[in-house]
Amino acid sequence: MFTRDELLAIARVRPTGGVLPMRFAGGEVDSRRLQRGEVFFAVRGDYGDGHKYIGAAVKAGAAAIVCSTPNEEASARGVPQILVADPLDALQRLAHQHLMRQPATRVIAVAGSNGKTSVKEAIGALLAHLGPTLKTEGNFNTETGLPMTLLRLNPEHQYAVLEMGAQRVGEVAMLCRIAPPHIGVVTTVGPEHLEFFGSMENVERAEGEVVAALPPNGLAVLNDDDRAVRRMAKRTRARVITYGRRPEADVRAKRPKGEPLLGLRFTLAYQGRSARAHLNIPGEHAVTTALAAAAVALACGMTVETVAAALSELRPAKRRGEIKPGLNKATIVDDTYNANRQSAIAAIELLRGAALPRGGRRWFVFGDMLELGVYAQSEHAEVGKAAAGAVDELVVVGDETHATAEAARQAGMKPERIHYFAAQIDDKVALAQARLAAAQFIRERLRPGDLVLVKGSYGVGMDVIVSELQERHSAARERADIGARLQRLAQFGHSPS
Numbered sequence: 286m287f288t289r290d291e292l293l294a295i296a297r298v299r300p301t302g303g304v305l306p307m308r309f310a311g312g313e314v315d316s317r318r319l320q321r322g323e324v325f326f327a328v329r330g331d332y333g334d335g336h337k338y339i340g341a342a343v344k345a346g347a348a349a350i351v352c353s354t355p356n357e358e359a360s361a362r363g364v365p366q367i368l369v370a371d372p373l374d375a376l377q378r379l380a381h382q383h384l385m386r387q388p389a390t391r392v393i394a395v396a397g398s399n400g401k402t403s404v405k406e407a408i409g410a411l412l413a414h415l416g417p418t419l420k421t422e423g424n425f426n427t428e429t430g431l432p433m434t435l436l437r438l439n440p441e442h443q444y445a446v447l448e449m450g451a452q453r454v455g456e457v458a459m460l461c462r463i464a465p466p467h468i469g470v471v472t473t474v475g476p477e478h479l480e481f482f483g484s485m486e487n488v489e490r491a492e493g494e495v496v497a498a499l500p501p502n503g504l505a506v507l508n509d510d511d512r513a514v515r516r517m518a519k520r521t522r523a524r525v526i527t528y529g530r531r532p533e534a535d536v537r538a539k540r541p542k543g544e545p546l547l548g549l550r551f552t553l554a555y556q557g558r559s560a561r562a563h564l565n566i567p568g569e570h571a572v573t574t575a576l577a578a579a580a581v582a583l584a585c586g587m588t589v590e591t592v593a594a595a596l597s598e599l600r601p602a603k604r605r606g607e608i609k610p611g612l613n614k615a616t617i618v619d620d621t622y623n624a625n626r627q628s629a630i631a632a633i634e635l636l637r638g639a640a641l642p643r644g645g646r647r648w649f650v651f652g653d654m655l656e657l658g659v660y661a662q663s664e665h666a667e668v669g670k671a672a673a674g675a676v677d678e679l680v681v682v683g684d685e686t687h688a689t690a691e692a693a694r695q696a697g698m699k700p701e702r703i704h705y706f707a708a709q710i711d712d713k714v715a716l717a718q719a720r721l722a723a724a725q726f727i728r729e730r731l732r733p734g735d736l737v738l739v740k741g742s743y744g745v746g747m748d749v750i751v752s753e754l755q756e757r758h759s760a761a762r763e764r765a766d767i768g769a770r771l772q773r774l775a776q777f778g779h780s781p782s
Contacts, residue, residue: 286310287383287436292324292349295378296367301355303365306348312376312436313342314429321346327353328373328429335372351375373428380432381463384445387438390419392464393446393581396457396495397472397514398488399628400574401426403566404472405448406602407578411595415585416443423603424622426450431460444585452481452656454491461498468584469495469523470506470577474513475627480658489513499523506580509534510573526584528576536580538572545569546608546618546639546736553593555583560593567606567618568635570628575599604748606635610756614733617754620740621747624654629668632740637675645734646677648727650750652720652741653683653710661685666692673698678730680704682723683716683745710745720746724753 289305310322316338319325325342327335327350339356343364350359350366359366369375384390393412395405402424409420419442421434426448438445449460474489482488492514496505501522508514509529518525528536539559541551548564549572564571578599579592587595601607604622611617620632629651636647649672657664665685669692672679679702681689690705704726708719727737727750737754741747 286439287312287379291383291386292351292367292379295375295382296351296369298368300349300365300367302360303349303363305365309348309436312379312433314376314433316341316345316347319345319347322348324349324351326351326372326376326429328376329353330373330429376429376432377463380435383438384435384464387440387442390438390442391444391468391585392466393444393468393470394449394461394464394466394495394498395446395470395472396449396451396492397470397508398475398477398492398625399631400472400570400577401448401450402622403571403574403602403605404470404577405446407574407596407599408470408581409444409446410599411578411582411587411592412444412446412585414591414595415582415587417441418444418446420446421448424448424450426460428456428459432463435464449495451491451494452478454482454487455494457491457494458498461495466495466499466503468504468506468581469499469521470581471495471514471517472508472573472577473511473627475625476657476660476664477625478656479660479664480656483658485513489516493517493520496521496523504584506577506584508573508577526580528580529573534576536576536583538576541569541572544640545635546616553579553589553596555579555589558589560590562593562596564596564599566599566601567608568631569638570631570635571606604751609751611731611735611737611754612728612756613731613735615731615735615737615754617751618736618738619748619751620738621652621751622743624652624740624742625657626654626664626667629654629740630671632738633668633671633675636736636738639736641736642734644732645736646732647675648678648680648735648737649676650680650723650727650737650739650747651682651686651689652745652747653685655710655742655744657685662688665689669693670696678702678704678727680706680723680727682706682708682719682741682747682750684709716746717749720749721753724750728754 312324313319314328325347340358351372412418451457497520503523505521505523505525509527526535537554539552541549543549550563553562607619609617665688669689673693673696706719706723708715
């Protein structure tokens with residue numbers, strides 16, 4: 286929530302067409318998400334011009350419009366407009382000034398190639414034990430998402446946990462200028478957005494911008510298990526705390542054991558004190574997530590014992606390792622929010638380590654990883670190599686996953702265990718057909734005790750397959766439903782191969 290005076294201070298112009306209310310519930314750049322009482326910022330960007338949607342924002346109950354050209358519909362309805370040269374710049378400056386009005390709020394910035402959202406959620410959950418905590422909703426980690434998060438900041442918030450994403454060098458640094466961090470967390474350096482970054486060196490350089498932005502009295506929280514992240518200690522004047530499994534790590538996980546699918550147990554150790562922790566998040570990578578959050582919570586004053594107890598309360602973020610009941614008494618792991626090579630291989634390792642009942646099989650259902658550019662074929666092939674020998678059935682969907690299927694075959698996986706449903710990603714009808722065909726193929730073969738992990742980049746829509754495999758109503762009706770939909774889709778495009 287922010288005030289009229291804050292908005293006028295950054296705009297430096299008077300509103301036209303109406304009277305500004307004293308306070309605003311928040312800010313929004315998408316008219317479809319806008320809530321009554323919020324300010325609509327008509328931002329021009331790669332995906333469209335917000336000025337085209339001012340009318341929709343007015344109908345949704347916008348309290349004011351920040352735009353660069355006046356809108357007749359807003360004027361006719363008496364909705365005040367503030368005319369500025371650049372609405373995005375206005376949004377970012379407003380968010381920065383709103384944060385600066387609350388100097389007691391401690392800002393924790395989370396960057397990295399993998400696990401940012403899970404770590405952000407875990408940090409937010411732990412710090413809530415210390416006081417009111419604001420955190421990024423979903424993955425609003427961009428030049429628009431981060432400032433919109435900051436506009437929800439209230440005076441009672443003691444902590445603000447902000448996820449910072451990037452596709453190019455300099456973007457994290459820009460986000461840090463909007464929200465200067467007191468604590469900077471880096472998860473991993475991996476092959477993300479290589480189409481834009483161009484190289485792994487640029488990925489490392491970009492993710493390290495969060496620690497370079499820290500003040501001398503700040504704190505860098507670095508993943509000791511990742512060599513590239515460890516190197517970032519040289520890029521900051523702040524104090525450094527490391528987390529990981531090596532003896533050199535400051536916050537350590539000792540003697541992890543248990544069933545990966547159900548959540549591992551380990552001893553949390555820090556500065557000579559230790560306590561036993563039990564996670565309810567699947568996968569060995571969840572231990573790393575827990576350690577990152579624990580390091581921040583310990584630095585903010587929580588005890589080792591309290592942190593260890595609080596870790597048991599964590600649950601998977603939406604579509605990031607969620608366990609769901611599947612048809613025919615199978616189990617589904619929904620890991621469909623996003624994917625790169627590191628996270629895909631971590632998913633395969635979860636499948637490999639899971640204890641299954643007699644006769645149960647491990648299914649890895651994998652969609653294209655996007656924004657890899659010239660690295661796409663080699664990155665997809667690495668996933669195929671990892672899958673061979675670790676899973677019983679490999680189902681791949683899309684275009685680039687052809688390299689995954691071929692690499693698995695060359696690594697010794699039997700061809701009859703590899704199932705490829707081809708589709709060009711930019712052909713929405715063909716992609717929808719491929720997803721449905723893959724879901725039908727799996728569902729017709731599922732048996733009790735099977736474990737199915739579904740993974741892929743957000744834009745491939747692999748969550749559709751998860752939905753089709755969940756236990757909702759009878760399998761016979763499911764088959765009829767999907768068969769009818771495939772027939773309808775076939776009228777508009779090619780049949781899946």
